[in-house]
Amino acid sequence: xxxxxxxxxxxxxxxxxxxxxxxxxxxxxxxxxxxxxxxxxxxxxxxxxxxxxxxxxxxxxxxxxxxxxxxxxxxxxxxxxxxxxxxxxxxxxxxxxxxxxxxxxxxxxxxxxxxxxxxxxxxxxxxxxxxxxxxxxxxxxxxxxxxx
Numbered sequence: 001x002x003x004x005x006x007x008x009x010x011x012x013x014x015x016x017x018x019x020x021x022x023x024x025x026x027x028x029x030x031x032x033x034x035x036x037x038x039x040x041x042x043x044x045x046x047x048x049x050x051x052x053x054x055x056x057x058x059x060x061x062x063x064x065x066x067x068x069x070x071x072x073x074x075x076x077x078x079x080x081x082x083x084x085x086x087x088x089x090x091x092x093x094x095x096x097x098x099x100x101x102x103x104x105x106x107x108x109x110x111x112x113x114x115x116x117x118x119x120x121x122x123x124x125x126x127x128x129x130x131x132x133x134x135x136x137x138x139x140x141x142x143x144x145x146x147x148x
Contacts, residue, residue: 037123038062041095042069042143044085055082059096060123061116067094067103070120071139075130083139094143104146113140 037058046053061068071083086092086105093102108116120140121128131138 038096040067040069042082042086043093043095043100044082045089045091047085047088053082053085055080057082058124060120060127062096065101065145067096067143068108068116068120069141069143070127070130071141072127072130072134075133077135079136079139083141086141091146092143102146103143105141105143108140108142112142116140 037060040057040059040062042055042057044053044055045051057069059067059069071079073080087107090105091102092105093100095101117127117131117140
């Protein structure tokens with residue numbers, strides 16, 4: 001039985017709200033990492049509303065001051081809303097270790113992605129099954145510091 005897309009979307013949004021609430025209430029002590037990955041808040045501008053949108057994401061790779069996100073949506077065939085938002089407006093911010101940082105997001109090139117995927121799967125193996133399940137190329141997003 002196929003689960004309706006609207007139900008999947010509501011589930012992701014509900015889990016995200018619970019995670020953000022836990023982070024806030026605990027002062028970052030609960031939910032700051034998952035499966036060995038740092039948890040980061042990504043702040044984008046809504047492509048339709050123009051309002052700030054915040055989502056909690058696992059960052060399988062954090063190198064130097066850059067952060068890499070996987071736009072997997074759990075292996076769904078659709079890109080996540082946060083990805084669609086940053087494609088339209090790549091000026092984003094992340095909150096990492098209680099510090100909010102201005103960043104510029106970009107989709108990793110095919111060459112870059114081929115280097116990043118093995119590292120990502122080493123950090124969190126289920127990403128490999130997400131890739132097999134999705135009927136799309138799952139984009140990787142690199143966020144680099146960008147003063148405004």
